[in-house]
Amino acid sequence: MVDQAETLRRTPLSRDRILRAAVALADAAGIESLSMRNLAQDLGVAPMALYKHVSNKDELLDAMIDLVVAEIDPPAPGAGWKQSVRGRILSARQALRRHPWAPLAVESRNMATPGLLAYLDSVVGTLRAGGFSADLAHHVMHAMGSRVLGFSQELFDTARDTGRSGAAADQPSADMPPEMAARFPHLAEIARAAAHDDGSVVGPGCDDQFEFEFALDLLLDGVERLHRQGWTSAHRPG
Amino acid sequence: MVDQAETLRRTPLSRDRILRAAVALADAAGIESLSMRNLAQDLGVAPMALYKHVSNKDELLDAMIDLVVAEIDPPAPGAGWKQSVRGRILSARQALRRHPWAPLAVESRNMATPGLLAYLDSVVGTLRAGGFSADLAHHVMHAMGSRVLGFSQELFDTARDTGRSGAAADQPSADMPPEMAARFPHLAEIARAAAHDDGSVVGPGCDDQFEFEFALDLLLDGVERLHRQGWTSAHRPG
DNA sequence: ACGATAGGTGTACGCCGTACACCCGTCAAG
DNA sequence: CTTGACGGGTGTACGGCGTACACCTATCGT
Missing domain, CATH: 1.10.357.10 (Tetracycline Repressor, domain 2)
Structure with a gap:
């Protein structure tokens, strides 16, 4: 176990390994958690080690986009x-x-x-x-x-919130609080329409x-x- | 002059004054420059003073959006x-x-x-x-x-770059460097079409x-x- | 055998948002 | 007139960020 972790830690860093870890981290925890420090920790390495393979964070992001x-x-x-x-x-x-x-x-x-x-x-x-x-x-x-x-x-x-923080933020329920429904009657109406639309009041608000x-x-x-x-x-x- | 500056500095802070200054700062220098510290400096006040009128930066942004x-x-x-x-x-x-x-x-x-x-x-x-x-x-x-x-x-x-840093980033010229034109021939073609489109090669790339x-x-x-x-x-x- | 070099490390700087303790002027109640 | 609460401005400090820079060390071509 410890050997394996040690081995993993000693696996030489490479641009490829960094990119893969970066994508995995962003997928799992959101892009807000993708800091050079966090990424380095995931790879069992000092933060500044990354800069031997990637010129800066922007270039890292570019490479991730291409992936x-x-x-x-x-x-x-x-x-x-x-x-x-x-x-x-x-x-x-x-x-x-x-x-x-x-x-x-x-x-x-x-x-x-x-x-x-x-x-x-x-x-x-x-x-x-x-x-x-x-x-x-x-x-x-x-x-x-x-x-x-x-x-x-x-x-x-x-989905943007998910991409930001990884956690699934709860969608605003199809039915809004009554004081809001009063202030924004048209929005309330189409929200109701959407709720009926997919057959169930408790189902997903919009598809x-x-x-x-x-x-x-x-x-x-x-x-x-x-x-x-x-x-x-x-x-x-x- | 100094009196006036002093007076201005002593003008009591208010949520309204803060919002106006925040919008002005973001307009002029981009939203990247809109930090609580910069904003406070523009208002001649200590950074933490802002928090007596605005609960945090997110709420400030919300109010700016509404404006x-x-x-x-x-x-x-x-x-x-x-x-x-x-x-x-x-x-x-x-x-x-x-x-x-x-x-x-x-x-x-x-x-x-x-x-x-x-x-x-x-x-x-x-x-x-x-x-x-x-x-x-x-x-x-x-x-x-x-x-x-x-x-x-x-x-x-x-426009997004402008909103970010205030400076007007120079638009990518309509004609791309030749090695790019070779790798992306279709993009090069429509870029040329756009350039001819508005009559002048040196004019704005796209309207x-x-x-x-x-x-x-x-x-x-x-x-x-x-x-x-x-x-x-x-x-x-x- | 040895110097260059690639690659990992540790420290430090200047930003950020903001929690917290403090302090002072104003003003209402006793 | 005194006092005490309180609204509002200040200073310090914490933990985060990206990254510049100096350093160390293992490897490898000569």
Whole structure:
């Protein structure tokens, strides 16, 4: 036992081992717990040892992001652009379910990593192969924005809390306290509608997956319509 | 002069004065510079003095968010639901242009403040008044997500950097270094398209406002179509 | 045999939020 | 007029963070 721990401790550090431990730590305890000190402790090593393999925390985060992006499925071979893009975005969403800290990491960096650029390039390629003009493809990529990476884009995202602190924060119950229902009657009404919607008052307030696909399909259907109409950038003529 | 400074320093602290100074500091220097110590210094006061008026930094952020939300225009009286919602979202976006730190604050809190709930309630009310079922209104609010507050939802948001550090980070030039163009040909292509798009190679790479309205209209048009079709939740029948 | 070098360590600095004890001016009650 | 409570500003200190820097040591090519 002690030998094993000792052996583990003496296993030489490597960039790869650090990245794996970092992802595991962020998965388990949230990105708030991912400090260089905590990470070093998990690896049985002094904090400053990490800096021999990683130049700083930002670079570590970049590498972690690339690991997550690499989990996104490749495009389905036979499918058209719509099914292909839809499938990849849903796959990206699954990857984020495994690594709920990833959106926070991406937003905190606000920089493109190589793996991320490769993914975006591939999605654009799918659109172009589907007959989109470069112009339309460009605007479509902007319109999808972070959703192309599977981000929920919800205003209040329980997954974000999970990514932050690892713990599963309890979702706000579908029925709100009465004084709130009085102040915000319309919100109370749609909350009630959502509760009835999935058949049980005690069930999950909203079906995240349904909401995500609803929004995604709204967007993709709109894009398809523009594409079929041969949309072209009409702004700033000349 | 010194008298005036002295007077200012002796002006009694108040929650209101603190909030105003906090917003001003975040506007000018980015939310990263909004520390209790910096804020106290701006007010000519000891850091701990703030805690007599604000219970902690999170509560301060909540109050700041409500100030920004309060800047969103009320709904235009005569307009239909679509113009009304569109107008408010564009107004929200203008508020965010004045306070680029606000999205980061909202995301960091991930909690609804009273002012924010009131705004959302009002938007839902507009939809309901436009004939939307509670069911559809609910899903539409999810589909819009943070966009209803004017968030750009871009993957790489230069405004986010501005909100973080106050400085205007230089936008990645429309033409990428050649080795990148080789690795990501499709991205290079749409970047070129965007550059030609607005007529000048040296002009702004992308027109943020255009991209925002493009995405917003894509969404609103789709929503209008669903509404006219009398869409109803078809998932989980029974 | 030996010097360079890669890799792990320990210490320290300057930030952060904030708990806690303190202190003083004002003002109401006796 | 005295006194005591209390609202509000201060100073110190704690534990956390990222990381610069000097140091030590084991390995390896010459």
